[in-house]
Amino acid sequence: MNGKKSEIQMSRREFLGLSALGLGIALANARPAAATRAVAPDEVAILYDPVKCVGCKACQMACKRWNKLPNESTDPLGIYESPQGLSAITWNIIKLRRTETGWHFFNYQCMHCTDAACVEVCPTGALYHDPKGFVALDRDKCNGCGYCTQFCPYGVPHLQVENALTGRAKSAKCVFCQDRLWAGIGGPRCAEVCPVGALTWGKRGELLEKARARVAELQAKGMSARLYGETEAGGLHRLSILLDEPEAYGLPSVPKTPTFARAWQRIIQPLGNVAFGAALLGIFGVFLFVRRKIRMEEVK
Amino acid sequence: MTVQLKGRPEVITIQWIPKYTFMERLGHWLHTATFVPLAITGMILYFPFLQPLAQGEAGLFIRLVHRVAAVIFGLLPIVYYLVEPRRLILHLREFLLRKEDIGWLKAAPAYYLLGKHEAMPPQGRFNAGEKLNGLMMIVTWFVFGITGIPMWFGKGVIPPEIFRWLVVFHDLAMIVSVCMLMVHLYLAVAHPLMWAGLVSMRFGVTSAEYAAEHHAKWFYGPKRAMEMWEAKKREAAHH
Numbered sequence: 001m002n003g004k005k006s007e008i009q010m011s012r013r014e015f016l017g018l019s020a021l022g023l024g025i026a027l028a029n030a031r032p033a034a035a036t037r038a039v040a041p042d043e044v045a046i047l048y049d050p051v052k053c054v055g056c057k058a059c060q061m062a063c064k065r066w067n068k069l070p071n072e073s074t075d076p077l078g079i080y081e082s083p084q085g086l087s088a089i090t091w092n093i094i095k096l097r098r099t100e101t102g103w104h105f106f107n108y109q110c111m112h113c114t115d116a117a118c119v120e121v122c123p124t125g126a127l128y129h130d131p132k133g134f135v136a137l138d139r140d141k142c143n144g145c146g147y148c149t150q151f152c153p154y155g156v157p158h159l160q161v162e163n164a165l166t167g168r169a170k171s172a173k174c175v176f177c178q179d180r181l182w183a184g185i186g187g188p189r190c191a192e193v194c195p196v197g198a199l200t201w202g203k204r205g206e207l208l209e210k211a212r213a214r215v216a217e218l219q220a221k222g223m224s225a226r227l228y229g230e231t232e233a234g235g236l237h238r239l240s241i242l243l244d245e246p247e248a249y250g251l252p253s254v255p256k257t258p259t260f261a262r263a264w265q266r267i268i269q270p271l272g273n274v275a276f277g278a279a280l281l282g283i284f285g286v287f288l289f290v291r292r293k294i295r296m297e298e299v300k
Numbered sequence: 301m302t303v304q305l306k307g308r309p310e311v312i313t314i315q316w317i318p319k320y321t322f323m324e325r326l327g328h329w330l331h332t333a334t335f336v337p338l339a340i341t342g343m344i345l346y347f348p349f350l351q352p353l354a355q356g357e358a359g360l361f362i363r364l365v366h367r368v369a370a371v372i373f374g375l376l377p378i379v380y381y382l383v384e385p386r387r388l389i390l391h392l393r394e395f396l397l398r399k400e401d402i403g404w405l406k407a408a409p410a411y412y413l414l415g416k417h418e419a420m421p422p423q424g425r426f427n428a429g430e431k432l433n434g435l436m437m438i439v440t441w442f443v444f445g446i447t448g449i450p451m452w453f454g455k456g457v458i459p460p461e462i463f464r465w466l467v468v469f470h471d472l473a474m475i476v477s478v479c480m481l482m483v484h485l486y487l488a489v490a491h492p493l494m495w496a497g498l499v500s501m502r503f504g505v506t507s508a509e510y511a512a513e514h515h516a517k518w519f520y521g522p523k524r525a526m527e528m529w530e531a532k533k534r535e536a537a538h539h
């Protein structure tokens with residue numbers, strides 16, 4: 001009698017233990033709430049004004065120089081764009097775009113989203129938000145999985161592939177010259193060197209005010225100017241004045257991948273964990289039940 | 301073979317009969333030996349709390365292990381059925397679900413929870429539950445391959461819109477197959493009724509009495525097993 005009782009008590013303890021384990025696994029996927037951050041006006045940002053831009057590419061060169069990025073050989077297509085796009089070793093580039101008002105230069109770099117799909121899907125935490133708001137990348141933590149390259153709505157991060165077969169690679173992208181900022185040397189090199197003030201940097205709240213005024217000024221001149229980045233993807237830290245639809249610049253009007261990434265990471269994966277927890281608990285419950293109901297000596 | 305259970309006076313005689321070939325067992329254990337590392341390395345990318353293991357050199361290593369294991373995992377069934385093509389037909393026939401498998405589903409709760417054999421219709425070498433497990437393994441094998449290969453080689457080749465769905469479906473296949481593995485593991489290792497299962501997957505043999513009880517269609521042949529089952533039901537109805 002006594003023996004039997006202690007057996008049941010032990011089962012209960014085991015049961016509680018496993019319940020906790022099941023619950024723990026189910027909750028293990030809960031992402032830190034910090035990822036759903038709100039953008040603050042004292043965060044830093046870059047503002048790009050294509051009307052002022054003369055396409056001198058000083059930004060592009062300065063970026064390469066500060067970040068010690070090697071030259072890229074490009075196809076001699078006889079056009080202005082060289083290299084032809086962002087890559088693992090080109091984090092800032094001027095391209096030619098045809099808009100309603102004719103041909104314009106446009107500067108491409110990381111948009112530093114607040115609602116950043118790359119940060120959401122990064123399995124290592126290598127991509128993260130700097131306290132100043134932009135998206136930083138810790139290359140030591142990166143394991144080269146490349147999810148960021150596939151989820152970025154702007155196609156910004158690129159893999160520097162060492163071996164495509166083993167998957168040995170590292171992600172690379174503009175990090176807002178994080179080292180310069182934190183060392184107190186200055187701001188993003190691209191904005192610092194711009195000779196015409198097309199790229200400027202500063203507090204995001206102040207830049208927004210400046211951008212709105214500039215948009216109004218351009219509109220008064222009859223240009224179809226608009227601001228891009230105030231609310232897109234939770235608010236970008238690279239603000240742009242556009243002279244046409246975002247699509248004319250290859251930018252999505254509504255970036256969708258942050259929502260997709262969040263649905264994957266915060267709905268599908270946690271549901272999977274509930275399935276794991278339920279399976280574990282169910283099996284353990286059955287185990288306890290069957291242990292008492294079916295006696296080995298009666299089994300053939 | 302005779303065995304004496306610990307602390308019990310009587311001696312039991314077990315007559316062992318062959319159940320799985322050497323190649324079947326080798327295939328089963330190679331599948332296990334690749335699936336488990338795949339699941340572990342995959343989960344390191346999946347679970348945020350395992351993030352420290354996914355970082356830097358450790359992360360590069362687990363991704364490499366995932367790829368090496370994936371190659372064996374992917375090629376294993378192909379090589380196996382190239383070597384033993386006739387087993388492909390046999391296995392497909394054995395694993396195909398039939399109408400009468402509904403009978404297993406109805407009898408399963410009382411059978412697995414209470415050990416009530418009476419209502420369980422005769423089963424083949426694989427019972428309907430094993431069939432379901434096996435069919436899902438075939439489905440997930442295809443899903444892992446169809447999603448995993450482009451995840452490996454497709455970055456920058458296939459449109460990102462498609463890549464994003466591949467990762468999600470790779471995850472779903474993992475969730476389904478790992479849940480199935482947990483159930484499979486419990487039944488194989490800890491369920492008292494299934495005591496001979498692990499023996500036969502290790503040594504290839506099973507007890508004749510166990511086979512007659514659990515796999516009558518295989519032990520007696522489908523015709524005779526059904527006749528015996530009908531006779532048993534008639535007898536029970538009389539009483």
Ligand code: HEM
Nearest residue numbers: 338339342343345346363370374444445448449451452474
């Ligand atoms: C044909 C077999 C398979 C192939 C080719 C394959 C390939 C891959 C690849 C390429 C990745 C992306 C990471 C990287 O680039 O290194 C990955 C991730 C993953 N794999 Fe597999 N895999 C296979 C089988 C499996 C199996 C059997 C499981 C689990 C039971 C599994 C679970 C996972 C998980 C959970 C991830 C992480 C997904 C995430 O980040 O949420 N894979 N696999």
